[in-house]
Amino acid sequence: MDTQAIWLTLKLASITTVCLLCIAIPLAAWLVFSRMRWKVAVEAISTLPLLLPPTVLGFYLLVLLGPLTALGRSIIHVVGHPLAFSFSGLVLGSMIYSLPFAVQPVTIGFSNIAPELLDAARLLGANRLRMLFTILLPLAGRSIFTAAVLCFAHTVGEFGVVLMIGGDIPGATRTLSIAIYDQVQDFRYAEANHTAFFLLAISLLALIAVYGSRKQVHHG
């Protein structure tokens, strides 16, 4: 079994989830509470990665982040190498790929919060940051938790984007899904079965563990 790929996948999913929540929480708050008219456009764009086939998304990223575009050239200038074929490139790709899975639940969580609570807080002189930490985050905790679980799981199972921008480098971009694909391509079915079974087993256990702990928090 490819333990290196297992660790890489878990690392990728964890980093992606943390980074994505840092973006999705303020974005969702803005989407729910802003009165700007064109926010629907932002909402629509943040859902687009759900629509694009992952290989197509991956291909666009490959071109966009490569030296043929101004954006790609400036990234190469700053980072020193193209983002494709690197772990940081995978993190960026995964964040875009999983964005809707983070934004949607948090948006729903925030819009379920009674506006009176926020009005009261505002009247009492709380600033936005304080409102975020004392009202929004605690009350939308379940939604944020759901977002985190979905992002993590979605990134673990990611294949198309990694196939397109990864370059299959052991320890840097060969994730579990790619390792399984390689094994199947080489007719190493038994090995592929083992890896896939392991992936399913740890994913199922992780999901049971998180959903179980959520129930306890909820009742207790």
Next chain:
Amino acid sequence: MCKLLLLLLFSPLAVAQTLRLAAAADLQPVLPPILAEFEAKSHLHVDASYQSSATLAAQIQNGAPFALFMAADLSFPQRVIASGLADSAEPVTYARGTLVLWTRNDSPFHQLAVSTLRDPSLKIIAIANAEHAPYGRAAEASLKSLGVYDQVKPKLVVAENIAQTAQYVDSGNAQVGLISLTSALSDRLRASGHYVEMPRDSYPPILQGAVVLKNSPDKAAAHQLLEFILSPAVQKELAARGLEPAR
């Protein structure tokens, strides 16, 4: 209205017989015009799926309804033969592939030579997967016999098939790539870059084999297409597009 619906329902029966072809990814830039010629001549319709030879072989072994399998090497057709699905005991070698080193015209390595591979400023080299893509296997063998493999190993990025290898280097993300001559001679890559051939004796010949699948109802048509591909005129056309005659 009713008639129209009936017509729509049954129209697939009215069109010419369809022949399903499983073709290796390196054939994608080459085959379409040749298949069009065949269709015009034979009044058969050919539906081609282009994927890596390994994927196609696995699909065939699991019952994919192809009539003809054109792989990028001999091992995958042999695998199909071993599982008892082929109409012949040996694959028919229909062409020989050529491995080239390719770069974009605007790359810093535009003065391309095989020795470019030793250039310390070269950072990213694209190759196809050596485990399951025939051109990837050739690329690895070539790098090894040229004695540069250990030096370039950390610089290699591995694409799933040879068409994707071309994409990695054409998009500029990889600086050079070891791709098929068929890709290098395609209109797109001819416009954006140039190539040098890897030394012939540095890798085992990429002999490309085909098998007709014996369970297909279109077996006869598949034999007809294979004969057409082996005809001198088509072999000449293949040569112009990067696939040499095999014999």
